[in-house]
Amino acid sequence: MIEFADVTKDYLDQRVLGPVSGTIAEGGITSLVGPNGAGKSTLLTIMGRLLQPTSGDVSVAGLDVRSTRSDVLAKKLSILRQENHFTARLTVRDLVGFGRFPYSKGRLGPEDHVRIDEAIAFLNLEEFQGRFLDELSGGQKQRAYVAMVLAQDTDYVLLDEPLNNLDMKHSVLMMRQLRRAADELGKTIVLIIHDINFAAAYSDRIVALRDGRIAAAGTVEEIMQDDVLSTIFDTPCTVHHVGGHPTAVYHR
């Protein structure tokens, strides 16, 4: 379980987040949604201890993220932010191998290689594993980074917009793979997703942020309501059931 209490983040005098409090339940996929500037990334990076909150506490599986040693936390929780501009010239396999760093400190053992193979297979990267990252397309690179955090073998996986850079086909594949990771590997996955319909189709719970506050949180059915969505996104939305799935229509 991830718990956060009275978390705020200020830049100078500008409050970008909070105070927010809440919990993210064990298991399944929880999606953070909301308009631009709602504080989704800020909350996620604070939960992943990459950013210090101005105030408030966050704990993951009972470990306080601020006071727990980073290398201890790295075996419990992994976080992937949106890809940075610089791409190291590593092979896909080497990159995924660095997901094992919390355990191996760089000297990969047989157990590490098994995990690396699994992560690579999980994201269908076998044919690319000898390729350098800067020779891959944006989508392939994205999958390689996700494979890296899966190789890290943590109970909690936080991903900031994993569908960024992915086309329709690869977005669907990525969400299916994350769903499998949650169902088959028992991971607790927290995602930031821009497309509310992707969130609805693959999540167990949705947390909606707006103006740095939690505007709504609940199951997919609870959030996928005309009035809830229209308020969160400040755009008229109607929810239709397409093939049994709630689908928001807001394009015109």
Add this chain to the structure above:
Amino acid sequence: MNPTLTSPAARTGAAVPARPVLRRRLALPALVLVVVALLVASLMVGGYDITFANLFTADAWNMFLISRVPRTLALVFAGVAMSVSGVIMQVLTQNRFVEPTTIGTSQWAGFGILVMLIAVPGASMMLRMSVATLFAFVGTLAFMAIVRRVSLQSSIVVPLIGIMLGAVVSAVTVYLAATFDLLQAMDTWRSGGFSSIVRGAYEPLWIVAGTTVATFFLADRLTVAGLGRDLATNVGLRYERVVLLGTLVVAVATGVTSVVVGFLPFLGLIVPNMVSMVRGDDVRKNLPWVALVSVALILVCDLIGRVVIAPLELPVSVVLGTVGSVGFIALVLRQRRHVTY
């Protein structure tokens, strides 16, 4: 060949476009042979005629030990020091165009040397090196701090900041040198050369052997740091500590080299980039290559400098600057990207 150097694909037997395995296996031994040949050449070439035939006469043997061996060892150490420093800085800044002479580390070391010339003219070499290292360390940290505050961290802006900082430090150094009538001393420093390296003058460079070993121990952490602060923190690396340690290694290597040899441009830029282009950015796997290639390059440049206007000598920094800039432009132009979808 070390088993860790074979491609992972070959080990797992996965279907990856096969690279010419034999060529890869032979590349490192071949490079070692080239370096050995160059070492022999470096030991044999010079004003005093030393041949295999007369090597074991007393005079030749003395000259060999007093001048040739120290000079060759100094070349090896200095080459390794500058190129390994380049690797570390490129990884820590995530920028391929930085190295000790483009981010001001060497200039700060020079500033430190001058300050010692002014303040404590008779200082021991150890003391001068310590001060040069301290200046290099502080200057490099200042560069890192400034780079971090610049929001536009494009590949060109970062080295530009370094070059500007280096130029400012150089300007202050030259001004002070002129004021204290030490321009000539600083000129000798600026044109890093090995002509004055004899027994008794090069020994501090053994420290560089220590920093190189330290780099081997840091290698995996450096590679992870090269993935960026966020990914490094994610896998539990204490990022700030690695940055500090890496900067310290660079400062010591550059400080020592600056005092003993002088200013050596381009090595830290061209060698790591050549190796990265072919072999990628895994620091631990690359270090032997970086070390060997840099030794080969500096030996070749030094030999050229010794031969072209014999019996006079061109400082190695001049040859390096020429060969290095041409080579680097060629590398940048040849750089290809294979993007597949």
